Amino acid sequence: MYSYDSTTFRSELNQLGLRMTPQRETILEVFRELPKGKHLSAEDLYHHLQEVAPERKISLSTIYRSLKLMTHLGLLRELELAEGHKHYELNQPHPHHHHHLVCVRCNRTIEFKSDSVLKVSMKTSGREGFHLLDCQLTIHGVCVEALKRGWPSVPQEWSCPHAPVDE
Amino acid sequence: MYSYDSTTFRSELNQLGLRMTPQRETILEVFRELPKGKHLSAEDLYHHLQEVAPERKISLSTIYRSLKLMTHLGLLRELELAEGHKHYELNQPHPHHHHHLVCVRCNRTIEFKSDSVLKVSMKTSGREGFHLLDCQLTIHGVCVEALKRGWPSVPQEWSCPHAPVDE
DNA sequence: CGCTAATTGAGAACAATTAGCGATATTCGT
């Protein structure tokens, strides 16, 4: 389980002159309870709340604002996988930190860990004088099933951003 | 220099029932002549052509269509750095293949190479039965200059998507 | 409690990207 609790969050906010709100608390909670390997977009989070806790519904504007805030504070990680919009997940430190392998045809995503990527990232950011916030190795590939259907393929067969994963 | 020439491009297109056009040839040429470390967005490419070769102007729609096509064929790489829209560059194989270190505060981008990342990517995609297309390690950090100005900072000081790099 | 400034929700506004369409140009077989 991840240790970033609501109290820590609150004090980080206050230190910057920002405030803890029920909405921010709710969002942190949702991400902390999210099953391993699940990622949420702003829209996903919005609908998730309406379904599982309608009394805690949060407006889309606030969701976008909070996701951006929490990403800046390092609580969340912004993922740009192959679907045309951002997804978020908890930004977990080593040894929970991981990367993604994505099929560009069906968007299937597989998580994996790598110490050597972490090492490269620390070395590189250090050499350039950067304070390291996050590093993401994203591998783009074509899964076996998609390969069987031919690759490369004609435009009509490219997965559209919101196509259901159909395999 | 990169070896992917217009003839190879043409035959790959024809093999898929697609056609070579002056527009596609132009775009490939622009990317081949792009200085190392430069990345272009759709809009960048559009304006670049208007400036350096107005007689070869290409409509924005066609630019978007071509960038998508060429990315799917593996000619180009789509980069999601910290600026709110996609950028593209030639998808060069080893040993020109590289990764990016980005300052989340000012968007400064530094390229670097890493054999071990490549190795991890090949191993991982192989293990999962994926055909490897591209792998990108993106390191998010805060550069020295930005650190001096305080981090984390309050929302008003976050770089907005189109803010000029001001340092 | 009471002040002040941060935050919220609702909707309008925005920027990047895509879709539809009729006109044009490339391919390929003759």
Added chain:
DNA sequence: ACGAATATCGCTAATTGTTCTCAATTAGCG
């Protein structure tokens, strides 16, 4: 080299994801 078939073009309008505006609300703090 010619012509039919059809992919592609440029245009405009539509869509999508995200941000902004602003009045009402609320957290933090003495």
